[in-house]
Amino acid sequence: MAGASYAAQVHEPMAMENIQRQPVPIGKVFIQRDYSDGMKVKFQTKLPLEINDRIDQRMFETTVIRLNEIYGDAEALKARIFCEGCLICLTGYLALLCVKSHYERKVKEAARYIQSQNDEVYAPRGLVLVDPFERGLRVIEIVILPQDRG
Amino acid sequence: MLSPQTNISAPRPTDSPSSSRYAALDNGANMAKRKWQVLPGRNSFYCDGRIMMARQKGVFYLTLGLIVVTCTLFFAFDCPFLAGRLSVAIPIVGALITIFCLSTLLRTSFSDPGVLPRATPDEAADIERQMEVPNPDNPTYRPPPRIKEVTINGQTVKLKYCFTCKIFRPPRASHCSLCDNCVEQFDHHCPWVGNCVGKRNYRFFYLFIVSTCFLAIYVFACNITTIVLLSNEEGGFLEALKRKPARYPLPFNFTPIASIIEALICFISIWSVLGLAGFHTYLVASSQTTNEDIKGTWSSKRSQATFNPYSHGSVISNCCMAICGSLAPSLIDRRGFVVPSDPAVVTSSPTRPLHSYGTAAPTNTVNFSDSEDSNSRLSSSSDSDHHDNKGGLSVTMTSNLTDQSTDPSPFTVANDTMGQRSTSAVTSNGKVLHLGPVNSVHPSPTTPRETQPLLRSEVTMGDGDKQGQTVSPLGAGEGGDSLQGMSNWGLVKLSSV
Numbered sequence: 001m002a003g004a005s006y007a008a009q010v011h012e013p014m015a016m017e018n019i020q021r022q023p024v025p026i027g028k029v030f031i032q033r034d035y036s037d038g039m040k041v042k043f044q045t046k047l048p049l050e051i052n053d054r055i056d057q058r059m060f061e062t063t064v065i066r067l068n069e070i071y072g073d074a075e076a077l078k079a080r081i082f083c084e085g086c087l088i089c090l091t092g093y094l095a096l097l098c099v100k101s102h103y104e105r106k107v108k109e110a111a112r113y114i115q116s117q118n119d120e121v122y123a124p125r126g127l128v129l130v131d132p133f134e135r136g137l138r139v140i141e142i143v144i145l146p147q148d149r150g
Numbered sequence: 151m152l153s154p155q156t157n158i159s160a161p162r163p164t165d166s167p168s169s170s171r172y173a174a175l176d177n178g179a180n181m182a183k184r185k186w187q188v189l190p191g192r193n194s195f196y197c198d199g200r201i202m203m204a205r206q207k208g209v210f211y212l213t214l215g216l217i218v219v220t221c222t223l224f225f226a227f228d229c230p231f232l233a234g235r236l237s238v239a240i241p242i243v244g245a246l247i248t249i250f251c252l253s254t255l256l257r258t259s260f261s262d263p264g265v266l267p268r269a270t271p272d273e274a275a276d277i278e279r280q281m282e283v284p285n286p287d288n289p290t291y292r293p294p295p296r297i298k299e300v301t302i303n304g305q306t307v308k309l310k311y312c313f314t315c316k317i318f319r320p321p322r323a324s325h326c327s328l329c330d331n332c333v334e335q336f337d338h339h340c341p342w343v344g345n346c347v348g349k350r351n352y353r354f355f356y357l358f359i360v361s362t363c364f365l366a367i368y369v370f371a372c373n374i375t376t377i378v379l380l381s382n383e384e385g386g387f388l389e390a391l392k393r394k395p396a397r398y399p400l401p402f403n404f405t406p407i408a409s410i411i412e413a414l415i416c417f418i419s420i421w422s423v424l425g426l427a428g429f430h431t432y433l434v435a436s437s438q439t440t441n442e443d444i445k446g447t448w449s450s451k452r453s454q455a456t457f458n459p460y461s462h463g464s465v466i467s468n469c470c471m472a473i474c475g476s477l478a479p480s481l482i483d484r485r486g487f488v489v490p491s492d493p494a495v496v497t498s499s500p501t502r503p504l505h506s507y508g509t510a511a512p513t514n515t516v517n518f519s520d521s522e523d524s525n526s527r528l529s530s531s532s533d534s535d536h537h538d539n540k541g542g543l544s545v546t547m548t549s550n551l552t553d554q555s556t557d558p559s560p561f562t563v564a565n566d567t568m569g570q571r572s573t574s575a576v577t578s579n580g581k582v583l584h585l586g587p588v589n590s591v592h593p594s595p596t597t598p599r600e601t602q603p604l605l606r607s608e609v610t611m612g613d614g615d616k617q618g619q620t621v622s623p624l625g626a627g628e629g630g631d632s633l634q635g636m637s638n639w640g641l642v643k644l645s646s647v
Contacts, residue, residue: 028272035300035307035321039335039460074478077462077471085474092253093354102476136267136481138317 023145025128031064031140041071043132043140051142054125063117063129064140067110071137074106107133186484190268191331199484201260203344204329210259210344217255217362220415221248224369227408228376235379240372247365254358255343262480263348264334266315266323274316281311303459322349322460324441334481337439350480353473356434359427366423370416373409380406437461437468 029048033041045064047057081102088095111131118129122142130141186199194203203210221244229241269277281296296311298318309318312325315332319325324336326346335349347355377387380403384390393403433443437460442448448458462468 028276030273030276033320035302038303039321074476077467077475081476082470082474085476089353089357089473092250093257094253096477101479104479106476107479133481134483135270135273136317138266138269138320139273141270141273 025143026146027144029142029144031142033138040075041132041137042068048142051127051144054127054144054147055122059121063121066113067132067140070106070110070113074103182487182489184484185482185486185488188488189482189484191265192329193265193331195484202262202484203259204339204341204346206328206341207344209341213255213342216415216419217248217251217365220369220412221365223408223412224372227405228369228372228412231376231380231405232372236375244368244372247361247368251358251361251365254354254361257354258340258347258351258358259343259345261345261351261354262482262484263346263352264336264350264478265329265346265348265480265482266317266320266332266334267482268314268332269316277311277316277318305457305459307459322439322442335439336441337433338441350478353477356427356430356473359423359430362423363420363427366416366420369412370420373413373416376409377406377413434469434472435465437472 027050029050031043031048034044035042043064045061045068047055047060051060084102088099088101111133114129114131122129126145126147128143128145130143132138132140135141184199186195186202189195192205194205194207195201196203224244225241229244232240296318298309298311300307300309300321302321307321309321311318312332314325314330317332319332320334322335323332325332326336326339328339329346331346333346333348335352337347337352337355339346340355343355343358345351380390381387384393387406390406391403433440436443437458438448442458448456450456462471
């Protein structure tokens with residue numbers, strides 16, 4: 001086990017410990033986009049069959065609907081966002097170098113929401129939601145982890 | 151409370167792997183690479199990933215040169231003349247328009263047009279599984295283009311499958327053959343700005359051509375004014391040329407010559423830019439892309455029932471959304487660090503219930519888990535606070551392998567955070583198979599089905615797949631023996647290191 005000991009020398013012991021406890025996923029499902037309402041970011045709320053034994057439809061729907069709301073808010077044109085856009089435009093878009101756009105703030109909010117959902121709802125059921133932003137806003141990837149039978 | 155480890159490579163709980171080079175360091179010899187260095191596609195990157203352009207930039211330099219030369223001549227010759235005789239506002243307005251024009255040009259050229267990241271191996275495998283199986287007897291068989299129909303606001307739209315990116319393109323997205331990327335809301339590839347024009351930079355492009363129109367008209371008007379005023383003062387154009395101004399050490403008055411040069415440039419460019427600005431104003435107002443307009447996708451001539459499902463209702467709202475709507479952040483994280491993630495994992499087969507895969511973690515050489523602990527306990531680590539990392543979960547597929555499709559040299563695969571070298575096995579057809587980090591020496595017996603998809607996915611990613619070869623669906627009958635053989639090969643490689 002030369003490789004392992006070498007790694008232990010190079011890195012902190014915590015890394016080794018983390019790796020030892022790394023669960024191996026047993027599958028993944030992908031929640032596709034729902035384009036029925038146009039181009040805005042919206043995901044399908046139908047619970048995939050592969051995980052219907054782990055989580056119920058209502059809980060899953062709540063998560064996806066909330067996520068859709070956050071992304072919908074990012075793209076909606078409200079007066080405040082319109083003014084912000086106009087102001088940024090008038091500066092020749094130089095203001096974008098300093099401030100984050102409204103959309104970016106919403107993406108961060110969605111990431112925080114997914115994290116909290118993972119911690120509270122999905123991880124105890126052996127599921128992990130991957131932020132769709134990391135998949136190009138194409139799919140919500142759900143990683144199915146083996147559940148602790150012990 | 152159990153919470154899955156979100157990134158096993160982060161040694162400190164407070165570090166965000168995407169921002170911490172330490173998290174992605176290998177044995178210390180090389181600094182971690184940024185994601186732009188491994189992105190597929192034919193883009194050029196500068197300033198450590200901050201600037202993204204197409205490869206061919208010659209015409210962009212011409213555009214930039216023309217604007218810079220014209221404006222330099224304008225501010226050097228026309229502005230002092232006119233500021234003294236008419237108003238000091240003339241150079242100020244000129245400067246504002248010039249700055250706006252250059253700013254929007256550089257924004258258009260340097261920003262991500264809305265490139266869609268390619269599918270991760272798992273995603274691609276999931277899509278492939280839903281398609282029909284290619285004929286295994288004919289290796290060159292390519293299935294016909296896949297179409298998925300969706301209904302958007304009442305209109306049926308066909309989504310095409312992109313063989314290069316291995317995704318079903320979202321509506322309005324298109325694959326740019328020059329940049330080799332799928333781009334959201336693809337308008338066209340513009341050589342004048344040296345980049346694609348898509349969802350994220352369309353407003354900059356539109357404002358650039360509009361401001362160029364204004365700039366050209368403004369400078370042209372100033373040139374005519376300068377020539378007329380100068381000729382009147384000196385009693386003729388030729389006399390005006392002979393006058394020697396004290397400002398510049400030239401044997402003759404260059405101001406009228408400069409004005410003429412500028413006027414010529416403006417006159418020639420105004421015709422094309424004005425037409426383009428008018429055309430794109432129409433596109434913005436009707437919420438269409440150049441592609442859609444040229445093909446007449448939403449033209450009412452097609453049928454009475456055809457309407458544009460992407461329109462926001464009125465011209466005003468279309469214009470507002472296009473120009474003042476909130477700008478989406480880039481989907482490709484160029485400046486994040488490449489974090490070696492886990493090797494390929496089993497993807498769920500629709501024909502097999504998941505519980506039949508069992509819970510024991512496979513501990514053969516293709517797997518990252520430690521062979522001493524073959525229990526698959528969920529990690530109760532508290533390192534779950536860096537979800538804003540751009541590297542993704544460590545439990546995910548080797549998405550980095552996807553990014554390396556053009557460059558199989560495994561700098562990430564080879565140097566994982568454990569400081570180990572991954573093994574590469576050369577398969578019989580010469581392709582390099584990345585087996586992932588080799589940790590255990592003893593490959594434990596595993597079910598062939600469990601590890602077979604692992605290998606298949608990795609094979610696909612490792613061979614610089616640009617021809618869109620499809621992966622055979624999982625579950626085809628390849629024995630576990632060949633797998634064990636490859637695992638042993640990995641063993642041999644390790645021992646020789």
